[in-house]
Amino acid sequence: MGSRASSLLREEDIEEIKKETGFSHSQITRLYSRFHSLDKGENGALSREDFQRIPELAINPLGDRIINAFFPEGTNKKYTAREDQVNFRGFMRTLAHFRPVEDNEKNKDLTSGEPLNSRTNKLHFAFQLYDLDRDDKISRDELLQVLRMMVGVNISDEQLGSIADRTIQEADTNGDMCISFSEFTKVLEKVDVEQKMSIRFLH
Amino acid sequence: MEGAWEIAFVFFQVWLSIVVGLIMLPAMFGVSLGFTDIYIKVLVKTLEWATLRIQRGQKEQAALPSQSANGIIEKDDGSMQEEIGELRRSHPKNLAGGDFTLCDAFYFCKKGIENIVEDQVTQRFTSEELASWNLLTRTNNNFCYISLRLTIIWGLGVFIRYCILLPLRITLAVIGLSWLVIGTILVGLLPSSNVKNWLSDLVHITCYRICARGLSATIRYHNKENRPKKGGICVANHTSPIDIVILANDGCYAMVGQVHGGLMGVLQRSIVRSCPHVWFERSEMKDRHAVAKRLKDHIADKTKLPILIFPEGTCINNTSVMMFKKGSFEIGGTIYPVAIKYDPQFGDAFWNSAKYNMVSYLLRMMTSWAIVCNVWYLPPMTRQDGEDAVQFANRVKSAIAHQGGLVDLSWDGGLKREKVKESLKEEQQKMYSSMIIGSDFNENVNTQQLH
Numbered sequence: 001m002g003s004r005a006s007s008l009l010r011e012e013d014i015e016e017i018k019k020e021t022g023f024s025h026s027q028i029t030r031l032y033s034r035f036h037s038l039d040k041g042e043n044g045a046l047s048r049e050d051f052q053r054i055p056e057l058a059i060n061p062l063g064d065r066i067i068n069a070f071f072p073e074g075t076n077k078k079y080t081a082r083e084d085q086v087n088f089r090g091f092m093r094t095l096a097h098f099r100p101v102e103d104n105e106k107n108k109d110l111t112s113g114e115p116l117n118s119r120t121n122k123l124h125f126a127f128q129l130y131d132l133d134r135d136d137k138i139s140r141d142e143l144l145q146v147l148r149m150m151v152g153v154n155i156s157d158e159q160l161g162s163i164a165d166r167t168i169q170e171a172d173t174n175g176d177m178c179i180s181f182s183e184f185t186k187v188l189e190k191v192d193v194e195q196k197m198s199i200r201f202l203h
Numbered sequence: 204m205e206g207a208w209e210i211a212f213v214f215f216q217v218w219l220s221i222v223v224g225l226i227m228l229p230a231m232f233g234v235s236l237g238f239t240d241i242y243i244k245v246l247v248k249t250l251e252w253a254t255l256r257i258q259r260g261q262k263e264q265a266a267l268p269s270q271s272a273n274g275i276i277e278k279d280d281g282s283m284q285e286e287i288g289e290l291r292r293s294h295p296k297n298l299a300g301g302d303f304t305l306c307d308a309f310y311f312c313k314k315g316i317e318n319i320v321e322d323q324v325t326q327r328f329t330s331e332e333l334a335s336w337n338l339l340t341r342t343n344n345n346f347c348y349i350s351l352r353l354t355i356i357w358g359l360g361v362f363i364r365y366c367i368l369l370p371l372r373i374t375l376a377v378i379g380l381s382w383l384v385i386g387t388i389l390v391g392l393l394p395s396s397n398v399k400n401w402l403s404d405l406v407h408i409t410c411y412r413i414c415a416r417g418l419s420a421t422i423r424y425h426n427k428e429n430r431p432k433k434g435g436i437c438v439a440n441h442t443s444p445i446d447i448v449i450l451a452n453d454g455c456y457a458m459v460g461q462v463h464g465g466l467m468g469v470l471q472r473s474i475v476r477s478c479p480h481v482w483f484e485r486s487e488m489k490d491r492h493a494v495a496k497r498l499k500d501h502i503a504d505k506t507k508l509p510i511l512i513f514p515e516g517t518c519i520n521n522t523s524v525m526m527f528k529k530g531s532f533e534i535g536g537t538i539y540p541v542a543i544k545y546d547p548q549f550g551d552a553f554w555n556s557a558k559y560n561m562v563s564y565l566l567r568m569m570t571s572w573a574i575v576c577n578v579w580y581l582p583p584m585t586r587q588d589g590e591d592a593v594q595f596a597n598r599v600k601s602a603i604a605h606q607g608g609l610v611d612l613s614w615d616g617g618l619k620r621e622k623v624k625e626s627l628k629e630e631q632q633k634m635y636s637s638m639i640i641g642s643d644f645n646e647n648v649n650t651q652q653l654h
Contacts, residue, residue, distance in 0.1 A: 037329065066319075196289075
């Protein structure tokens with residue numbers, strides 16, 4: 001009498017994911033059930049349509065950007081078999097950014113250096129929501145596009161343009177009219193990123 | 204050879220007389236011989252024992268902690284204004300025009316990820332997860348092997364359900380439905396009169412009672428004084444086609460629905476002979492005015508039975524009540540709300556039409572332990588002055604959700620198959636825009652929240 005959905009998830013996989021992401025055993029199996037229920041095609045991977053089927057995500061103004069974060073560019077075979085699909089490991093890796101930061105983790109020695117849910121990595125996740133072409137800079141154009149996603153038709157191009165200009169002015173320290181990741185981090189240094197970009201997972 | 208046939212024939216006769224004598228006749232007279240009650244009691248004891256065994260076994264193995272159906276994450280329930288306001292507090296404020304900060308995206312990001320992990324809508328279209336295993340293979344999602352005794356009990360359960368109960372239930376269902384068709388055709392031959400109506404009611408109730416026995420259904424009706432009356436509209440939350448059997452066991456209703464072909468069509472055509480039901484052709488369904496008119500005419504005639512409508516429009520998994528379509532609430536008349544709550548421990552009544560067709564669904568029903576449910580009749584409601592159909596529908600929905608202990612959602616059950624409307628996203632964008640621009644926009648902001 002084994003489990004149904006988690007019979008496809010081997011213990012070795014769970015251990016590897018545990019090491020990489022820091023989730024507990026039971027959290028991983030619960031999230032696997034969720035992954036499995038979203039995977040309508042039952043092929044062990046999620047496509048963008050699978051995410052779009054979640055109504056609350058579909059009405060989120062940044063829904064498309066968030067979904068995009070699950071599909072990193074290039075095909076790292078560990079996480080995606082094809083460019084438009086993400087497997088469970090890739091799914092967990094992205095979710096791992098939102099684990100709350102625990103004190104005992106600050107001293108842990110992890111193979112990849114910094115844990116996925118560190119403050120820096122959380123900020124980087126948010127940075128990539130704005131950085132559409134993944135060139136590590138938020139240009140005025142990119143900022144305008146993302147702003148347009150968030151406000152819809154309710155604000156004029158002019159007003160939006162001046163908002164974008166002001167935001168870049170505030171953040172830009174090296175005068176290249178773009179926001180780099182370090183400038184982004186500096187502007188948001190007082191924001192409680194650990195709390196605002198974390199989700200309280202149960203058990 | 205002949206000897207074998209004779210024995211089989213005798214066996215069959217005995218079987219049939221048992222069925223008729225112990226099940227059909229009592230059903231016709233609404234009498235219960237108490238077999239089902241005893242069965243349910245034994246079942247409850249067995250399942251309790253099984254639960255304890257599983258919990259003990261899990262502690263011993265120090266395996267996965269018991270998966271509670273509490274959810275994967277704990278969410279904040281702040282509104283968009285509150286959450287973004289908090290985010291911006293630590294950020295130096297922009298004085299001249301525009302109130303945007305880069306950290307605003309955090310709010311949408313967090314909400315989005317939360318919804319990916321756990322959302323309010325998609326979980327309603329699959330069966331509810333049980334807190335502890337009920338000895339059915341089909342609900343065995345996360346439970347491991349515990350002990351030999353448990354396996355034996357499970358095996359015994361399989362034998363009882365498939366070899367003893369299933370044939371019995373199929374026999375009853377066949378008898379019930381045939382009797383419904385034959386009985387209603389016969390009654391239909393009579394001229395219109397009080398006797399005809401009385402006979403029609405009798406035939407209907409008897410058949411539904413036999414069908415209910417065919418599912419080992421134990422139904423508890425509460426507040427019978429609020430039972431729907433003639434000329435009214437009965438609305439209930441929808442979990443499966445069996446809802447009709449459940450409700451019709453305690454009253455007679457006029458059904459509403461689309462004309463089907465096949466077996467359903469036969470049933471529809473025969474029962475409409477003995478008393479008026481409202482069947483629509485597929486083409487008529489599109490014309491909302493025609494539909495409304497026919498329903499209005501029906502309830503205007505006080506001799507006709509109350510209409511039974513399921514305003515959700517589709518089957519939901521009995522953990523929540525989803526948006527009620529306003530059509531039934533625009534007709535006028537008195538609404539009699541009814542809440543139906545199934546006990547998932549004995550059998551999952553939800554019809555996942557994407558996964559199972561009608562026949563496999565019915566077979567699953569007949570191989571569960573039993574169907575146990577509670578039906579609450581709520582006090583009648585009418586539309587108040589200054590209340591439009593949508594608000595009235597929401598009021599009725601809340602009352603039903605509250606009584607049945609179900610979550611009250613305003614999401615459309617149609618999201619099972621369709622995409623969400625763009626207008627909901629536009630509402631979110633509008634709400635956020637007002638936070639950037641400021642007081643000019645505040646007057647027209649909607650109160651729809653992103654949960």
